[in-house]
Amino acid sequence: MENEIRESVMDAIGNTPVVRLERLFPAADVVAKLEYMNPGGSIKDRMVRYMLRHMPEGTTRLVESSSGNTGAALAMASAVLGLECEVAVPECTSVEKVRRIGAYGARVHLCAQESGEGDYHAVARRIAAARGAFHLDQYASELNRLAHYHDTAPELWRQLGGELDVFVCGIGSGGTISGIGRYLKERNPNVRVIGVEPLNSSYRKLVTDRPAAGEFDTVIEGVGKRAPSRSFDPAVVDDVVQVPDGQALAWCRALATEEGILAGGSSGCVVAGIAEVLPRFHGARVAAVLPDSGAYYLSKYF
Numbered sequence: 001m002e003n004e005i006r007e008s009v010m011d012a013i014g015n016t017p018v019v020r021l022e023r024l025f026p027a028a029d030v031v032a033k034l035e036y037m038n039p040g041g042s043i044k045d046r047m048v049r050y051m052l053r054h055m056p057e058g059t060t061r062l063v064e065s066s067s068g069n070t071g072a073a074l075a076m077a078s079a080v081l082g083l084e085c086e087v088a089v090p091e092c093t094s095v096e097k098v099r100r101i102g103a104y105g106a107r108v109h110l111c112a113q114e115s116g117e118g119d120y121h122a123v124a125r126r127i128a129a130a131r132g133a134f135h136l137d138q139y140a141s142e143l144n145r146l147a148h149y150h151d152t153a154p155e156l157w158r159q160l161g162g163e164l165d166v167f168v169c170g171i172g173s174g175g176t177i178s179g180i181g182r183y184l185k186e187r188n189p190n191v192r193v194i195g196v197e198p199l200n201s202s203y204r205k206l207v208t209d210r211p212a213a214g215e216f217d218t219v220i221e222g223v224g225k226r227a228p229s230r231s232f233d234p235a236v237v238d239d240v241v242q243v244p245d246g247q248a249l250a251w252c253r254a255l256a257t258e259e260g261i262l263a264g265g266s267s268g269c270v271v272a273g274i275a276e277v278l279p280r281f282h283g284a285r286v287a288a289v290l291p292d293s294g295a296y297y298l299s300k301y302f
């Protein structure tokens with residue numbers, strides 16, 4: 001008899017469900033892909049799995065800068081593969097996310113947000129140089145968006161039966177929107193790709209030329225950047241909308257209380273973005289990706 005046993009938890013990544021958000025948007029056709037169903041708890045499991053397929057032979061140590069989810073995915077993979085893992089995270093990262101990385105046996109470095117030498121990217125670079133660790137570098141590596149192009153996007157396309165008009169996606173490193181956006185537009189050039197970020201983040205200007213009106217400062221983890229990441233590909237993005245934190249959190253709570261979907265703050269940000277652009281797309285099917293779980297922010301948002 002056949003069985004369905006996976007060789008490791010790495011083989012349990014992906015095939016996450018797509019669910020209709022009918023209670024939040026009864027008059028529209030809005031669906032969301034629940035990436036918190038991945039074993040490491042977020043969409044970053046996919047990127048890490050893809051990147052590790054390309055790691056240099058003989059690698060024994062891994063390092064990454066992460067707002068938390070990539071770190072957890074990397075720590076999970078390192079446990080399975082028997083590798084050493086260090087993760088540099090900004091100090092504003094939720095306590096649940098930091099402890100999750102440590103629970104897999106990885107070492108966590110709490111760093112400044114984005115302020116030169118002490119910032120989490122610089123710390124990861126220093127560790128890579130000092131210890132000869134393989135640095136995944138999601139903010140610069142082309143493998144980030146390729147992971148979503150080759151893995152997340154075709155899965156979403158298949159699950160939708162190729163039927164969608166608008167793809168709405170949060171932007172952090174930009175890997176998700178760039179990889180999925182490219183794939184969808186290759187399949188159907190009429191698909192509109194809309195990015196969502198917190199107020200005064202830097203991506204909107206790249207796409208629309210509209211500059212930020214003030215200082216970038218958000219409590220939403222995972223989305224928004226003071227300076228854009230090289231992983232973002234503006235060529236496949238039609239528009240970027242900016243969402244106040246209060247709206248993102250209100251939609252995040254509504255996802256839980258109306259749809260029974262306990263998702264993170266960036267998911268609330270994405271759904272707030274959907275609510276904003278829906279009036280532009282009458283009768284359209286709108287698809288989104290919800291990157292992680294609200295369980296990692298119980299002490300922060302709920």
Ligand code: PMP
Nearest residue numbers: 171172173174175176222266291
């Ligand atoms: N939401 C959360 C919770 C994340 O951790 C990330 C990754 N930084 C994103 C959204 C954005 O994804 P990407 O980095 O692919 O733009």
